[in-house]
Amino acid sequence: MPREFIVATTAEVVENEGRAFAVDNRMIAVFLHDGKYYAMDDFCPHMGASLAGGCLHQGTVACPWHAWQFDLKDGCWVDNPKIKAEVYPIKVVDENLVIELPD
């Protein structure tokens, strides 16, 4: 059964930016892009940079270190979809952002 966590309030994440939050012993990057929220592991699968600091562009986040771009919907690296950052379901409940993490 997935577990739900309140990760932040909607006011803590602004349009076209990412922000990292500690949840259940991991860092989760939360993004707001084109009015939609996304949640992804904050650690880049290349060399571990914080993806929350990346630039958002046309549904992707570009890692701040070497600019690998990851699709916000499925976490796949656009150049090689076999490499991906884990993504998590996220929803708005009242003023809160709630994510689902696997067991």
Ligand code: FES
């Ligand atoms: S650490 Fe993210 S692209 Fe290199």
